Amino acid sequence: MAxxxxxxxxTAARLSALFLVxxxxxxxxxxFYMSSLSVRMLTTQTQETIAAEAQVxxxxxxxxxxxxxxxxxxxxxxxxGANLYLVADPNGRILSGNVESLDPGVLETDGWTExxxxxxxxxxxxxxxxxxxxxxxxxxxxxxxxxxRLPNQxxxxxxxxxxxxxxVRDIINRALIVAFGMMGVGALLIWFFVGRRALKxxxxxxxxxxxxxxxxxxGRLPVTGSxxxxxxxxxxxxxxxARIAKLNDGLKQVSDNIAHDLKTPLTRLRNRAEAALSxxxxxxxxxxxxxxxxxxxxxxxxxxxxILMISRLEAGYSAEQTGPVDLAEIxxxxxxxxxxxxxxxxxxxxxxxxxxxxxxxxxxxxxxxLSNIVDNAIKYSAGSGDAPKVLVSLLREASSVVMEVxxxxxxxxxxxxxxxxERFVRLEQSRTQPGSGLGLSLAKAVxxxxxxxxxxxxxxxxxxxxxxxxxxSRKA
Amino acid sequence: MKILVIExxxxxxxxxxxxxxxxxxNAHVAGDGETGFTLAADGDYDVLVVDRMLPKRDxxxxxxxxxxxxxxxxxxxxxxxxxxDDRVTGLRAGGDDYLTxxxxxxxxxxxxxxxxxxxxxxxxxxxxxxxxxELDRLSHTVxxxxxxxxxxxxxxxxxxxxxxxxxxxxxxxMLLENVWDYHFDPQTNVIDVHVSRLRSKIEKGFDxxxxxxxxxxxxMLKAG
Numbered sequence: 001m002a003x004x005x006x007x008x009x010x011t012a013a014r015l016s017a018l019f020l021v022x023x024x025x026x027x028x029x030x031x032f033y034m035s036s037l038s039v040r041m042l043t044t045q046t047q048e049t050i051a052a053e054a055q056v057x058x059x060x061x062x063x064x065x066x067x068x069x070x071x072x073x074x075x076x077x078x079x080x081g082a083n084l085y086l087v088a089d090p091n092g093r094i095l096s097g098n099v100e101s102l103d104p105g106v107l108e109t110d111g112w113t114e115x116x117x118x119x120x121x122x123x124x125x126x127x128x129x130x131x132x133x134x135x136x137x138x139x140x141x142x143x144x145x146x147x148x149r150l151p152n153q154x155x156x157x158x159x160x161x162x163x164x165x166x167x168v169r170d171i172i173n174r175a176l177i178v179a180f181g182m183m184g185v186g187a188l189l190i191w192f193f194v195g196r197r198a199l200k201x202x203x204x205x206x207x208x209x210x211x212x213x214x215x216x217x218x219g220r221l222p223v224t225g226s227x228x229x230x231x232x233x234x235x236x237x238x239x240x241x242a243r244i245a246k247l248n249d250g251l252k253q254v255s256d257n258i259a260h261d262l263k264t265p266l267t268r269l270r271n272r273a274e275a276a277l278s279x280x281x282x283x284x285x286x287x288x289x290x291x292x293x294x295x296x297x298x299x300x301x302x303x304x305x306x307i308l309m310i311s312r313l314e315a316g317y318s319a320e321q322t323g324p325v326d327l328a329e330i331x332x333x334x335x336x337x338x339x340x341x342x343x344x345x346x347x348x349x350x351x352x353x354x355x356x357x358x359x360x361x362x363x364x365x366x367x368x369x370l371s372n373i374v375d376n377a378i379k380y381s382a383g384s385g386d387a388p389k390v391l392v393s394l395l396r397e398a399s400s401v402v403m404e405v406x407x408x409x410x411x412x413x414x415x416x417x418x419x420x421x422e423r424f425v426r427l428e429q430s431r432t433q434p435g436s437g438l439g440l441s442l443a444k445a446v447x448x449x450x451x452x453x454x455x456x457x458x459x460x461x462x463x464x465x466x467x468x469x470x471x472x473s474r475k476a
Numbered sequence: 477m478k479i480l481v482i483e484x485x486x487x488x489x490x491x492x493x494x495x496x497x498x499x500x501x502n503a504h505v506a507g508d509g510e511t512g513f514t515l516a517a518d519g520d521y522d523v524l525v526v527d528r529m530l531p532k533r534d535x536x537x538x539x540x541x542x543x544x545x546x547x548x549x550x551x552x553x554x555x556x557x558x559x560x561d562d563r564v565t566g567l568r569a570g571g572d573d574y575l576t577x578x579x580x581x582x583x584x585x586x587x588x589x590x591x592x593x594x595x596x597x598x599x600x601x602x603x604x605x606x607x608x609x610e611l612d613r614l615s616h617t618v619x620x621x622x623x624x625x626x627x628x629x630x631x632x633x634x635x636x637x638x639x640x641x642x643x644x645x646x647x648x649x650m651l652l653e654n655v656w657d658y659h660f661d662p663q664t665n666v667i668d669v670h671v672s673r674l675r676s677k678i679e680k681g682f683d684x685x686x687x688x689x690x691x692x693x694x695x696m697l698k699a700g
Contacts, residue, residue, distance in 0.1 A: 291692065294580070301578055302661060321564075336630060337656060340669035368660035375664050 016191035023183045027176070035172040042168060043144070046160045047112070050146045053083055054158045061150050069156070070096040083160050084143055090153035099157070106147065107155050113145045201230045205237070217245055250314055258307060262300060269296050306438040313365075313445035322450070325366065327357040327403060327469070331394050334370045338378060342390065345382040349374070352393035357401045359469045361450050366467075369446040372439035373405045373465045381409030385461065399471035400452070408462040443467065477592050479503045481525045482512030482538065483554065492525065495581050496588075509533025516542055521549050522592045525584070528555040528566065536569040543570035550591040554579070563659065582693035586645040604639035607699025609678060609686050611639050620682055630655065631674050638687065638697040647694035671695055 053076075061069040066087075073085040077098035086097035092107050106113055145159025205221050212219045220241060221234040276289035335351040342349035374392060381388040388408060395402045444454040447467055455466040479501050483489040489505040496503035504519070506512035509530040516524050516538070524542075528535040539551050553571040555562060563574045573587050604611045608621040616632060618625045627635065633655050638646060648667040652658055675687045688696045 294692065297578075298580070305661070333656065333658070337658075337662070337666050337670075338664075340673050341664055341666050344669055364659055367658050371660070371662055375662065379664070 013191055015194055016187040019190055020183055020187040023186070024180065027179050027183065031172055031176050031179070035169055038168055038172075046144060046162075047146075050083065050144070050158050050160055054146050054148055054156065057085075057156055057158065058148060058150065061154070061156070066095075066152075066154065069150075069154075073097050083158055084145060086155075086157040086159075088155040088157070090155070092155070095154075097157070099159075102157075106145070107157065110147055110149050113147060113159070198230070205230070205234060209237070212241065217241070217248065250311060258304075262303065265296055265300050265303075269293055269300070272296070303438065306442055310438065310442050310445045313442075313449040322360050322362050324358050325361045325363045327359055327361075327366070327401060328353045328355065328394055330363065330367050330370060331392055331403060334367060334374055335392050337371065338374050342378050345378060346388065347378050347382050348387070348389040349378065350389070350391050352391060354394060354396065357394055357396060359401055359450075361469065365446045365449065369443035369467065370403060370405070372443050373467070376439055377405050377407040377409065377463070377465070381407040381462070384409045397471075401469045401471065403467040403469075404464060405467075406459055406462060406464040408459065411458050411461055411463040412456065414458065440465075477501045477522045477589070478520065479523050479525060479588060480506060480512065480516055480519065480521045482506045482509065482516070482530060482535065483525070483527045484508060484530050485527075492581075492584070496585070499585055501588075507531075509535065509538050513538045513541055516549065517545055517547055523588050524549050524551045525588065526551055526553055526571070528553060528562075536566065536571075539570040552584075552587055552591055554584075580647075580693075582645065582690075583647050583649065586647045586650060586694060589644045590641050590646070590650070604636070604642070606639055606642045606686055606697055607684065608682075609639070609699065611636060618678070620678060625677055627674070627677060630670070631677065634670060634674055635678065635697075638695065642697045642699075645690050645693045645696050650694070 057069060057072055060072045064071075069087060073087055073096050076083070077085050084097070084099050086099040086102070087095045088107055089095055143159045143161045145157050148156045148158075150156055201222075201224070208219060208221045220238045223231050223234045223238070225231065272289055272293055276286060281289075331351055331353055335349060339349050370392075374390065377390040381390060385408065390405065390407045393404050393406070395404060440454070443465075447454045447469075450469060452467065452469045455468060457464050457466070477500075479496055481489055481492050481496075481503055483492065483505065484507055486507065489507070493503045493505050504515065504521075506515050510532040512524075512526065512530070513533060524539075526535045526539060530538070533541075535553065535555075539553070542549070542551075550572045551570065552573045552575060553566040554575055554577060555566065556577045563576075566574045572591055575584060575587060602613050604613070610619045611632075612618075613636065618627055618632065618635060634651065637651065637654050648665065649659075649661070651667050651671075652660075652662070671687065671689075675685075678687065679685055684699070686697055686699050688698060690696050
């Protein structure tokens with residue numbers, strides 16, 4: 001019983017059982033419909049035969065009178081599987097035929113004896129009521145008959161045993177049993193194939209997932225290459241695993257970076273406090289040390305915030321909401337914000353905005369990204385060459401909206417362009433400039449979050465940084 | 477000023493209490509949301525400082541509960557959650573300002589002082605005055621000692637904010653938030669350059685400085 005319960009727990013067994021029940025229901029309905037149809041057909045056929053026979057006999061009577069009719073009836077009665085024949089005088093006395101006795105009253109009404117009636121016949125061996133010692137069994141059967149009144153008040157009865165439709169029903173019943181048997185075998189086969197073959201693969205998948213849960217994160221689910229539902233499931237789960245692995249790597253990289261790049265300033269912080277405590281210091285000296293430490297912690301906090309923000313944006317689970325934002329407004333704001341700084345550093349900061357460009361974005365993030373890029377451009381072009389200039393333009397392109405920051409500073413070598421957007425990468429020549437090394441990575445993460453991208457290209461001299469927003473302006 | 481600090485980190489709360497005391501305010505501390513709610517609902521505080529994550533009752537629920545009861549005391553939300561949308565949810569729950577941890581105490585103090593009830597009264601005034609400096613919010617004109625000073629629209633808004641909070645410290649982030657409406661942290665001190673431009677316009681040719689730099693904190697507009 002427990003084993004059966006266990007088997008019924010498998011999807012295959014349940015499916016097979018369901019199929020079995022459904023098939024059985026359909027088959028039963030079909031068989032009953034067919035059998036009732038064929039029985040009706042057979043009955044109709046029987047009635048037609050009887051009517052034709054009665055016509056032949058009626059004509060014989062008209063041609064040759066009673067003797068010819070009796071001869072006809074005698075001949076026909078002896079044929080195997082014969083119809084029922086009976087000729088009676090007006091009083092109901094049987095003159096000829098193979099019917100031995102009748103239910104009383106059958107002969108009294110003309111026409112079809114619609115309801116079957118009991119009769120006995122001679123001369124035919126049959127299985128039903130075959131208890132007659134003489135061997136010529138007299139059958140007590142149900143039959144359908146036509147009673148005709150001939151001229152001279154003679155009565156003719158022609159009928160047919162209903163045994164035939166019953167045999168048909170018998171055959172159908174037997175067929176039904178065979179069909180049930182075959183369906184049972186079919187259900188077993190379905191269980192075998194679905195259960196043993198197809199669902200085995202589900203088991204494989206859950207086995208593989210257990211392994212992966214056990215810690216083998218590089219493991220993947222088996223894909224057979226048939227491209228069926230199981231393969232698609234496995235492929236999707238594999239895609240999910242790859243994404244998880246990527247997020248995991250990202251987290252690991254963040255913690256590595258935090259460990260590496262935050263430990264250095266933390267050490268400086270500690271050393272400065274230690275140095276301030278050792279030996280006698282004047283109040284201004286203490287003040288200076290404390291102020292330096294505050295500045296260092298502010299820098300640390302800023303770096304930390306930037307790392308967190310980048311990771312969240314890169315992981316794509318940032319909670320920041322997006323809405324319609326006019327990029328032209330952001331360009332104008334940022335340029336206005338940085339204009340005094342640029343002027344102070346001798347850099348001409350200009351903007352070129354053709355028209356409003358509404359995209360779906362997060363205003364704060366875009367403004368921060370643009371301000372990081374503008375900040376960089378001013379910082380690096382200041383003091384390089386004559387007439388340093390930074391141009392911020394908003395361009396509408398075929399399928400995108402682009403914010404471009406172009407400077408005529410030293411630029412970035414082609415080999416380094418990809419690298420500078422990575423976290424904490426600061427090129428050798430910029431080590432002396434203040435900054436966390438996170439500005440461009442943050443801008444890149446922001447653009448990726450908006451479904452766009454950050455493109456760097458050389459300008460000879462200078463650098464062009466393009467923030468490309470997807471044209472349909474909807475976040476991917 | 478009477479300030480209630482609802483903060484579960486005892487060390488942080490004690491530090492805030494002590495520092496606010498040194499700044500001349502009277503600060504009380506509640507260690508959990510329930511106590512904080514009861515105190516804030518009954519006591520007559522000028523400003524509430526509420527941490528978002530609190531034992532017993534969440535900070536946002538405390539604020540929403542107070543607002544539902546008709547308590548209109550200005551609320552400054554403190555939180556380790558710093559994304560823009562956290563700020564938005566905080567302000568929507570009924571907070572008046574939002575400060576992300578870790579913060580500089582000078583920033584906290586400046587924001588508390590600006591938030592206080594007395595500061596709010598200035599909203600209805602149409603002309604701000606500080607010494608001989610005068611800003612007319614309706615005609616958008618600035619005069620010093622009767623002489624008109626021409627300012628750019630942004631400079632006007634900058635001065636308007638400083639004058640509205642005259643006599644109080646205003647930090648750089650407060651200026652970026654209120655004058656430019658951005659909450660990010662610019663890498664370079666762009667605000668300083670804007671302020672010094674404004675300063676040169678309102679102080680050049682006059683002897684008394686009105687726009688003061690407060691070291692390690694921000695700026696303060698004060699006559700004399």
